[in-house]
Amino acid sequence: xxKDKTTKDMADSVNEREIVLDILLxxxxxxxxxxxxxxxALKKYQYLLKHQRSFITRLAQGTLERRIELDYIINQYxxxxxxxxxxxxxxxxxxxxxxxxxxxxxxxxxxxxxAVKLAGKRHFVNLKGFVNGVLRNIARNxxxxxxxxxxxxxxxxxxxxxxxxxxxxxxxxxxxDDTTVESILAGFYKEKTTYIRCNTKKLxxxxxxxxxxxxxxxxxxxxxxxxxxxxxxxxxxxxxxxxQRGEFxxxxxxxxxxxxxxxxxxxxxxxxxCAAPGGKSxxxxxKLTDGSVEARDLTPLKTQLIRENIARLGLDNISVKEWxxxxxxxxxxxxxxIVLADLPCSGLGIIGRKPDIKYHTDIEKIExxxxxxxxxxxxxxxxxxPGGTLVYSTCTISRSENEENAAWFEKNFPxxxxxxAKQLLPGIDGTDGFFMVKFRKKL
Numbered sequence: 001x002x003k004d005k006t007t008k009d010m011a012d013s014v015n016e017r018e019i020v021l022d023i024l025l026x027x028x029x030x031x032x033x034x035x036x037x038x039x040x041a042l043k044k045y046q047y048l049l050k051h052q053r054s055f056i057t058r059l060a061q062g063t064l065e066r067r068i069e070l071d072y073i074i075n076q077y078x079x080x081x082x083x084x085x086x087x088x089x090x091x092x093x094x095x096x097x098x099x100x101x102x103x104x105x106x107x108x109x110x111x112x113x114x115a116v117k118l119a120g121k122r123h124f125v126n127l128k129g130f131v132n133g134v135l136r137n138i139a140r141n142x143x144x145x146x147x148x149x150x151x152x153x154x155x156x157x158x159x160x161x162x163x164x165x166x167x168x169x170x171x172x173x174x175x176x177d178d179t180t181v182e183s184i185l186a187g188f189y190k191e192k193t194t195y196i197r198c199n200t201k202k203l204x205x206x207x208x209x210x211x212x213x214x215x216x217x218x219x220x221x222x223x224x225x226x227x228x229x230x231x232x233x234x235x236x237x238x239x240x241x242x243x244q245r246g247e248f249x250x251x252x253x254x255x256x257x258x259x260x261x262x263x264x265x266x267x268x269x270x271x272x273x274c275a276a277p278g279g280k281s282x283x284x285x286x287k288l289t290d291g292s293v294e295a296r297d298l299t300p301l302k303t304q305l306i307r308e309n310i311a312r313l314g315l316d317n318i319s320v321k322e323w324x325x326x327x328x329x330x331x332x333x334x335x336x337x338i339v340l341a342d343l344p345c346s347g348l349g350i351i352g353r354k355p356d357i358k359y360h361t362d363i364e365k366i367e368x369x370x371x372x373x374x375x376x377x378x379x380x381x382x383x384x385x386p387g388g389t390l391v392y393s394t395c396t397i398s399r400s401e402n403e404e405n406a407a408w409f410e411k412n413f414p415x416x417x418x419x420x421a422k423q424l425l426p427g428i429d430g431t432d433g434f435f436m437v438k439f440r441k442k443l
Contacts, residue, residue: 016055017114023060024091034064034356050235063095065355068163070094076145077137096135101143108139171363175399187427188352196248198227199313200286211242225256246313251279254424254434259283261438262391267291268337273325273380276302278309280340285318296323325376332383339384343373345394345401349433352426370400381413384441393436402435415439
């Protein structure tokens, strides 16, 4: 028996919907992170065919993204409200309704029949009729339901329409005007683009494009970022030979722009105070000749992740240090030409990539995060040489964490802004939500 036939036989024996169901049940744990859970499942089933992996990813991510809307629809067709359902039955109905509403190429019969089979297989034989009845009724009505009135209940309408918790919708409405808020919410659902940063110490961008093409991956240049490529057509990126050879790393445009803002000189010494997984450190390190980067983070797990990425790329001008950014390092005082401070934040700008964030965000804790950022900035500003640069950035769209913290920093420390702050917004700027501002230390 050939290897290809064995792989195909293994793939044919797998129930993709059952894998998705297990992913969703795992994501019911408050501490679970969707990108890690989905990634672990795909790694476990590496032998699956490309279309199977795509189905699993889309269904798991889509169900999680649309959970509030899916529950709203189910509640209009079920006598038992979703909050009273067994977790497995609730997740099974959610993923099935997602297929009915958002996956036109999946037959209704397949959705309903497979859901009923899974209910029985997972020891809910007595609920097979319930599952079948609810799904058939929803399918018969084309998933239609009565949404909240947009004028009378604007917050609830946006909550259901974009599957965003009401308290977060209300929070966003305090940050921006209604048109911008809806653009942001819609932006979270736009197709995610994958960008990579070429390891220009190993090869040119054109050479990388040729290598990618040999692996059936299409690559396009990115305007204004000569080392960046937009890629499509890949299956499991971590398995690509060009990735394993360290020819590139994945990095969003917004994160690359933070490196552009830092604008390091070839000989600069740079400290990245919250560096994991190392993208910004590697980006700026590739701009240096005999300069150096010290990448720091809080835990052994995070620093190990940085080391693994550096080793894969073969970069020898980055050192790694386990350090709590809140603790002053007297040996580093006024030693850095550039300090990168991409600090822990609420992550509201990357909900499109990590939808679990919206379900676990506590609005009250956003102010605590803003306070933590100030605590860290108070310490790390000491590391900047007179005339040197500090770049403060977050992946959120909260004023208290962004513009208000920037104003506070400028008021309380001997720094002046070098140019305007940049707030990138999903659905408007074509990137993740990201804030960055550059400060120059007074001489």
